[in-house]
Amino acid sequence: MRTIDETINRKDSNESPCDPSGETALFFAGLDIGSTATKAAIIHGVSKEVVAVAERATGWAPKEAAREALEDALSKLDVPGALISRTVATGYGRKMAAADKQVTEISCHALGAKHLVPEAMTVLDIGGQDSKMIALDEQGNVRDFLMNDKCAAGTGRFISNMATALGIDLDEFGVFAAKGTPVPISSMCAVFAESEVIGLTASGASREDLAAGIVVSIAKRLTSLAGRISFTPTIAFTGGTARNAELAKCFSEAIGVELNTPVLAPFAGAIGAALIASR
Amino acid sequence: MSYTSIDKLTTRAEKNPLEVAQAKEKGTKVFGFYCLYSPVEIALAAGGIVVGLCGTRNDPIPAAERTLPRNLCPLIKSSFGFAVEDSCPYFKSADLIVADSTCDGKKKMFEQMAEIKPLHLMYLPHNQELDVTGPFWEGEVVRFKERVEQECGINITDEMLKEAIKLTNREAAALKGLMDLNQQNPAPISGMKMMEIVFKSGFFASKQESVECLEAIVDEVGKAPQEETKQGPRVIISGVPMGLGSHKVCQLIEEAGGVVVAFENCTGYKKTMQVDTEKAPITALAEKYLATPCSIMSPNPGRIDLLNTMIADFKADAIVDLTWQACHTYNVEAENIRKYVQDDKKMPYLHIETDYSDADTEQLRVRIEAFLEMIG
Ligand code: SF4
Ligand code: SF4
Numbered sequence: 001m002r003t004i005d006e007t008i009n010r011k012d013s014n015e016s017p018c019d020p021s022g023e024t025a026l027f028f029a030g031l032d033i034g035s036t037a038t039k040a041a042i043i044h045g046v047s048k049e050v051v052a053v054a055e056r057a058t059g060w061a062p063k064e065a066a067r068e069a070l071e072d073a074l075s076k077l078d079v080p081g082a083l084i085s086r087t088v089a090t091g092y093g094r095k096m097a098a099a100d101k102q103v104t105e106i107s108c109h110a111l112g113a114k115h116l117v118p119e120a121m122t123v124l125d126i127g128g129q130d131s132k133m134i135a136l137d138e139q140g141n142v143r144d145f146l147m148n149d150k151c152a153a154g155t156g157r158f159i160s161n162m163a164t165a166l167g168i169d170l171d172e173f174g175v176f177a178a179k180g181t182p183v184p185i186s187s188m189c190a191v192f193a194e195s196e197v198i199g200l201t202a203s204g205a206s207r208e209d210l211a212a213g214i215v216v217s218i219a220k221r222l223t224s225l226a227g228r229i230s231f232t233p234t235i236a237f238t239g240g241t242a243r244n245a246e247l248a249k250c251f252s253e254a255i256g257v258e259l260n261t262p263v264l265a266p267f268a269g270a271i272g273a274a275l276i277a278s279r
Numbered sequence: 280m281s282y283t284s285i286d287k288l289t290t291r292a293e294k295n296p297l298e299v300a301q302a303k304e305k306g307t308k309v310f311g312f313y314c315l316y317s318p319v320e321i322a323l324a325a326g327g328i329v330v331g332l333c334g335t336r337n338d339p340i341p342a343a344e345r346t347l348p349r350n351l352c353p354l355i356k357s358s359f360g361f362a363v364e365d366s367c368p369y370f371k372s373a374d375l376i377v378a379d380s381t382c383d384g385k386k387k388m389f390e391q392m393a394e395i396k397p398l399h400l401m402y403l404p405h406n407q408e409l410d411v412t413g414p415f416w417e418g419e420v421v422r423f424k425e426r427v428e429q430e431c432g433i434n435i436t437d438e439m440l441k442e443a444i445k446l447t448n449r450e451a452a453a454l455k456g457l458m459d460l461n462q463q464n465p466a467p468i469s470g471m472k473m474m475e476i477v478f479k480s481g482f483f484a485s486k487q488e489s490v491e492c493l494e495a496i497v498d499e500v501g502k503a504p505q506e507e508t509k510q511g512p513r514v515i516i517s518g519v520p521m522g523l524g525s526h527k528v529c530q531l532i533e534e535a536g537g538v539v540v541a542f543e544n545c546t547g548y549k550k551t552m553q554v555d556t557e558k559a560p561i562t563a564l565a566e567k568y569l570a571t572p573c574s575i576m577s578p579n580p581g582r583i584d585l586l587n588t589m590i591a592d593f594k595a596d597a598i599v600d601l602t603w604q605a606c607h608t609y610n611v612e613a614e615n616i617r618k619y620v621q622d623d624k625k626m627p628y629l630h631i632e633t634d635y636s637d638a639d640t641e642q643l644r645v646r647i648e649a650f651l652e653m654i655g
Contacts, residue, residue, distance in 0.1 A: 092641070106649030130642070142653040144621075147646055 026085045027051065027077070029070060030273025032108065033062045033093030036128035036156065037240060040069035041112075041270035042077055045085065045278060048115070052076040053267045062093035086277040090269050092129070103276050105269050106134060106145050112272030113236035114140030116262035120236035122229070124222070124259065125268070127239045128156045131222065135229045146229055148221075156240050158193070159247075162214045165194045166207045173211055174246025180208030182216040182254075193217075212250070219254030237261045238268035282503070284495040285472070289479055291492060296368035298484035302328055303372050308431050311373035313358060314381055315545040315571050316403055318564045320554070321424050322377070323486060324443040325431040330369040331481040332376070334358030336524030337635035339366060346391060352606045353634040354520065355384045362395050369482060370396075375430055377423070379403045381575045382608055399426045405577050407569055417565040424561070440560035446486055448553050453493035454480075455551035460500050461540045462592050465510045467500050470529045470539025477546060478522045511536040512654045515589055517543040517582075517616060518601035519609050525635050528601050528643065535648045540593045543586055544601075545573070574608035582612070583619050590624060597627040597654050599647075604634040627654050 026045035032038065035058060042052040054072035056065040066089070074082065089099035090108040105127070113123040114136060123134040134145040148155060163173045183205050187193040197210055235257060242248050242265035252259040264271065303309050310322040311332040319329045339360025340353060346363070347356055361367040370376075376398040378389040389400055401419045404412035428435055454477065460467055468476070476496065483489035514537045516529060521544065529539050541548060549571060555563040572581025589595065598620045602609040613630045620628040629650045633639055 092645070104645050104649040104652055106645070107652045130645075141655075142649070144627075145649060145653070147642070 027079075027082055028274045028277040029073070029084045029087040030108065030112075030270040030275070030277060031066050031070060031087060031089040031091070031094075031097050031099060032105065032267070032269035032273060033066050033089060033091040033097055034058060034105075034128050034240075034269070035092050037266070038062060038065040038069050038091070038093070039267050039270040040066070040073040041264075041267050041274045042073050042084065043271065043274040043278060048275065048278060050115075050264060050267070050271055050274075053264065053270065055266070058093065063096045063098075066093070066097040088273040088277040090273045100277065103273060106132060106147075107142055108269045108272030108276065109238055110134045110136055110142045110145075110272065111140050111275045112268035112270070113238050113262075115271055115275060116238075116264055116268060117234060117236040117260045119234045120260065121232040122235045123268075124235055124237050125239040126156050126159075126222075126237075126241040131155050131225065131239075133222075133225060133229045135232065144229055146225055148225060158218065159214070159241065161194060162197060162211075165197045166201070166210060168207065168211070171244060174244040174248070174250060176208045176211035177215045177250045178212075178246045180206065180210070180212030183209045183213035185210070185213045185217040188217060188221055215247070215250040216254045219251055222251075223255060231255070231257045233257065235259050236265075236268070238265045240266050242266060280467070280503070280506070282496065282499050284492070284499040285476060288476060288489075288492040288496060291488075292479040292482060295482045295484060296372075299328055299330065299369060299372050299482075302484050303374075308374045309369075309372045310427075311370060311376045313377070313385070314379045315549055315573070316379045316381065316568050317377045317401060318420055318423065318568050320440060320443040320447050320560075320564055321420070321427050321435065323446065324435050324439040325427050325433055327427070327431060328484050329486070330373065332358065332361070332367065332370055332373070333478075333481075333522055333524075334361065335478075335520075335522035335526075335635075336361075339364050340635065347388060350605050351384050351388075352382075352603045353525070353636075354603055354606075355388050357524075357635065358385075359388050359392060362392050375399055375426070377401070381573065382606070384605070399423060403575075404569075405575060407576055407581070413565070413569065416569050417562060420561055420565045420568075437560050440564070441556070444554045444556060444560060444563070446490065448556070450486060450490045450493070451551050451553055453490050453497060455548075456497035456501070457493055458541060458548055458551065459592070460497065462594070463505060464513070464594060465505055465508055466513070466538050466540045467503070467505050470514075470516070470533055470542070471526060473539070474521065474526055474529060474542070474546065475523060477550070510538045512596040512651055513538050513540045513594060514597050514599055515539075515541045515543055515586070515593060515595045516547075516599050516601055517586060518613075519603045519606055520545040521601065522546050525603075527635070527637075527640065528599065528631055528633065528647075531640070531644055531647045532599060532651075535644065535651050537597075537647075537651050540595065541589055543582070543589055545571075548585065548589060549573075574606075574612040579612065582616070586616070586619070587624075590626070595626070597629070597650070599650075600628065600630045602630065602632045604632055 030041045038056045038058045040054045052073040054069045056069040087099040088101045089097040090105045094102040125132045132147045135143040237259035242261045248261045308327040334354045334357035340356045342364045343356040343360035378400045380386040480489045554567045
């Protein structure tokens with residue numbers, strides 16, 4: 001698997017990010033200001049290829065995080081005199097960023113995912129505070145979508161809370177889960193599940209088995225969320241969780257459907273925003 | 280655009296609590312109604328004042344939750360909260376509360392409300408077609424008439440009923456005229472404004488007067504030339520009743536650039552049904568009210584018929600189906616509505632389950648904005 005930098009680093013390749021006419025190319029930027037992470041993506045105005053991405057923790061200053069992520073992406077772009085013609089912001093903090101337009105993460109994730117996985121008909125996005133399933137049409141337009149409402153069950157936040165309860169970090173979570181045999185976790189409420197997990201640890205369950213159990217319980221939740229939007233293949237798996245290859249694999253197994261996780265999955269929203277900016 | 284007739288109704292409505300209280304002092308009986316199934320004509324025929332009591336605000340809910348379960352429809356909790364707090368001037372004025380055995384939550388709440396105020400419960404059958412249900416319901420209408428007669432100390436004749444029906448039919452026609460203004464494109468009255476007008480017209484001491492106000496609005500707005508402004512997707516809100524205080528979803532849709540052209544609910548288009556004047560008044564009343572296409576009926580085919588007509592008449596682009604949290608009937612029925620809208624009508628459909636609080640406003644905003652973006 002190629003890394004993100006290998007995927008988008010145009011410097012080593014023969015293609016120039018400038019358009020064939022040799023004039024200064026135009027670029028478009030997308031900002032995805034999520035509850036946990038803020039992502040920036042820059043695409044080439046003509047080829048629509050992703051030429052740079054960058055990420056920052058959103059922290060308590062989403063506006064700052066957005067500015068820094070964009071500057072960071074620009075510095076990676078390394079094209080003298082590069083111009084960002086338009087910026088579109090998405091994500092829960094979209095209204096706080098200095099951008100030309102704000103678009104919801106549903107539309108942006110859909111477009112971004114379709115760009116990364118052209119054959120995708122469904123997008124599964126597990127974000128920091130909400131999970132969504134989006135059904136696409138052939139053009140990548142949103143046909144229907146579902147979002148978890150009411151609570152954090154089945155979201156990235158839930159997974160990171162559980163990781164904390166197990167005393168492992170988020171990156172290790174997938175590795176642990178892949179090794180374990182799922183222990184049934186009955187509670188989907190972030191607070192109750194935490195006490196359940198602590199109770200199970202006390203009664204001797206291994207962290208591997210618990211991590212595997214948590215993945216299964218989230219998968220069940222997602223399957224019920226899916227209810228009326230069927231898992232029509234190909235499914236593009238996006239959002240922060242998709243970065244974790246082991247975790248993505250566990251999810252794919254637990255849901256029983258193959259998930260296509262592009263390297264740039266966490267940036268799908270920002271890429272979609274950049275694509276809208278380029279229209 | 281502002282209209283003098285609309286301003287007149289809304290300012291005029293401010294005097295309502297006082298006027299109701301004054302009329303009551305002079306001996307006029309005040310009847311508080313909760314639901315669209317209750318025949319207001321009977322109270323009007325007896326010379327009573329009818330006020331549509333509401334449960335559309337969030338603030339009385341904590342008081343209600345002292346006795347009612349938290350996991351109950353906000354409309355029921357709000358209605359009850361106003362009663363226990365005695366914070367609604369209309370509830371305060373009411374001599375008799377008229378209630379219907381609609382959904383389980385309401386029905387059981389009324390048992391508790393009956394301890395606060397005299398309350399007459401009408402037993403509503405939950406089927407509109409069976410041979411037994413029509414006569415049963417007509418019997419309930421008669422029983423209600425007898426209660427009103429006893430309350431007011433008079434005999435209600437057919438003639439009196441016919442007069443009252445004439446007035447409510449005029450009201451229904453005025454409301455229909457008002458709501459139908461939005462069949463135009465662009466729609467002249469925003470969803471929020473429409474809701475305010477209809478809501479405020481429900482609390483007048485004199486029905487005659489509120490009807491005149493409504494007719495004036497239909498006349499003025501109907502004649503006014505409409506500016507050719509570009510408007511967003513035309514949305515029909517379907518589902519549970521909503522009013523001032525529980526307008527969150529309507530407001531979010533309009534803030535996101537949609538136009539709420541009509542309401543397929545009890546605070547909207549369902550108020551526009553006519554009573555048949557050819558039939559004996561009690562029979563005609565019973566028939567009209569039983570035909571209300573509410574989700575507490577099983578089955579409830581009337582709602583699909585109504586939606587079908589409204590989608591065509593209002594040239595709707597999308598349906599937003601609203602359910603109050605813990606409203607089982609509308610929540611379960613949402614699946615039928617979704618199938619009908621998405622599969623048969625091939626139209627975008629969004630189901631929202633929420634309550635009166637602001638807790639989910641931002642999440643709802645994302646869903647509604649995304650829904651409107653999807654329509655394009
Ligand atoms: S929705 Fe049903 S129960 Fe509620 S007011 Fe309307 S008719 Fe009555
Ligand atoms: S909204 Fe539903 S639960 Fe609430 S009072 Fe009406 S029918 Fe009952």
